Amino acid sequence: MDHKSFKQVGVWIDHSKAHFVGYKNGKAELIETVDSPFESMKRYEGETDDKTRFTANPLHASNNEYRKNNISQNELNEYFKLMEGKLTNFEDILLFGPGTVKEQLRNKLRDNKSFGGKWLAVQPSDKLTDNQLLAFVRDFFDNATP
Structure with missing residues (x-):
């Protein structure tokens, strides 16, 4: 199926990547995987700990x-802008995955006026295999009425 033919999409998302699963006529298909520019634990070459040079006290950061x-906030905002651009063509959007990124993305999408008439849903989920991703999206849209 063509990427443009889907109007319903499920997005499994966490800080490192997002999997897009399109849904149409009772069938789910993995569309693409997007890697995030966000890095939670970043170390630069030659970097030491975050204490000042005069004391080892952690209170003096x-x-x-x-x-x-x-x-890291700028990287996360860049990730959300990338996701907004990918989600503009879909009418019904399911965001699912571990952690809080799905709620943060939902809040960003609600603030964007171009997503005003779109249906957004958020569901908790663990890490899933490709087949489990397809089944999760298929079961959700089969039972949901937007």
Whole structure:
């Protein structure tokens, strides 16, 4: 099936990647996998710990922690913009997966006016194999009425 022919999609998402599963006429098909630019534990060559140079006390943290948080937030926002671009062609969107990324993405999509008339659903899920992904999306859209 062509990627453009799907109007319903299930997206298994976590911080590292997202799997798009299209659904049409009772059949689910894996469309694509998108890798995230987000890295949670990033170390730079020559980097030491986050303490100041005058004390080993962890209460005296350097500004390095603020910079790292800022970089990771920018990477996460870049990931969400990429996901928004991929999801614009779909009418019914199911976001599922472990953690809180699915809720964060849902909130970003709700703030975007181009997703105002679209149906968004969020479901918790563990890590799944490809066949389990297909079955999860098929079962959800077979039983859901948007």
